[in-house]
Amino acid sequence: MDALLHYFTQPQNYLPLIFILVIVAVLPLLAGYVVLMERKIMADMQARLGPMRVGPHGLLQPLADAVKLLIKEDIIPEEADKVVFLLAPLISVTAAMTAYAAIPFGPGFQIAEMNIGILFILAVSSMGIFGIVLAGWASNNHYSLLGALRGAAQVVSYEVAAGLAVVTAVLLAGTLSTRQLVMAQISEQTGTGYWFIFLAPVAFFIFVVASVAETNRAPFDLPEAESELVAGYMTEYSGFRWSIFFLAEYAAMIVVASLATILFLGGWSRPFANTRVFDFMDYAPPVLLGGFGLYCLYRLLKQPAAWQKLVMLIFGGILLLLAAAVALPLTGLQLGSVSVAGWKPAIHGGFWFVAKVVAYLYFFMWIRFTFPRYRFDQLMRLGWHFLIPVSLVNIFAVAGGLIIHRQQQVGLEVAMFFATLVTLAAALLFAWLAERRPPAHAVENEF
């Protein structure tokens, strides 16, 4: 008993448990607000307002949606395989949420540091596809089955390209640990000191395309293509179970965005963290958050109803509090024996990580609302005839560049620049080959 008590009074033992609780509790709310963000961005791109009624500017829409989904009727088809039907959404959401165990949200904000962190995230999130496949099969519905088949084929194909892009970043960092991958991009002592997006832009591009396909988002949302398959694999799902699929999709999106941030965008580091000239960017977090908070208070005056003013006040207040928290380390105060400046890496690291994830999610949505959906054979052709060959060439080019950098005293930037040039030349070649000889049976594809 004493041993247990001792175990749970050590910060390194109880902090991960707290992180788990926070993530599991906050993630559904976060997913709801990502949905709101998506609807607002969609509305903006289509020159309309989006949700405006529930709360000021629709700020309470996610809560209303959640209540609606929870009290809706939950239908299980008579002919469905009941156990598998109930199991499928659980697999999806478990796979998406387990991946958070290895994601470092800031220096120290990580549930488990493991030396195979990247592999762990890839392994766990690759199991999410079973949710889609089993849901489509268990529904006993032709549209669902077609959606499941498409999902399986698509995810297996694009996992290869995404994995090869990850290998490029791992080559540059020389480690599989998520924390050390970020450290390698922060300083020259622990790695290269550059964000890998600058050293391996082609790999980043491949990762972006493959991650859109892996999370089944438009323009690669063929498993749930509503104009062909009703709703694909989740046609027969309703109410709470449907919302679990939705939660899993958005949780997987956040995982993929975090992965891109860790691998290519420097994790929790500030942009140009090593350049003195850009130190003014340290003031960006409080200015941004405070600016949004003040804007909320300004909009408060224009709200028609008293309760809407209250909601706006709460949101503005939260933003201003966050701004104060972010500004605190910059003031250089002394609280007793603790210097606040020491908190800067943790607090600002969290801010920059979230900012990069949100920017990546915005990019996801931007793609969704500006590209038409691919046809299935086009999707497969893009994956197998273009992305995989290009990422293979990219690995060899980057590996060759690294060897030249280490043995011939060539600067890393120069070596990577030529590696990128070689890859781009190969990409042009592959694109030309694919254009020149279109497959004869493209339209007869049975999917």
Next chain:
Amino acid sequence: MLLDQIIFFIFAAIALAGAVLVVTSRNAIHSAIWLITSLLATAGIYLLLRAEFLFAVQIILYVGGIMVLFIFVIMLVNLDVAIRQIQFNRQTSVALVLALAVGGLLPLAHYFLGREITLPPPHVAELGPNTEAVGQALFARYMVPFEIASVLLLVAMIGAVVMAKRRV
């Protein structure tokens, strides 16, 4: 460690139960799900042996890759035919004799060889991070066998593509 043993027996029980259910399930998709369970439990045992790289590769390759393709194929074939066929063959007596013979070999070997088959004690603690160890073993010490095996797999893959292509 007592905790290690408890976790090992939990994983081992899941793996064995999953393996038995793979064979006894009438529905091929259910068999596939039990196979996934069994493979995941095996991955857990790898992790228990501090082989974290094998754990990740087991999940990425077997669960995330091969099993998805398994299920993909199962969903395409006609399951109604399979359900009506006889699930177990009728050679129970032969199978029983063979199983008993193989099962009897281990105690016999132990009886005759005595302590000589005791395995060396595991020294997992001093192995360190094993991604490097696996890489060294595959690409330095056992380079030639590894490459031969890859070429063999490549040949099999090309053969499969050629045979499948003929029907299109």
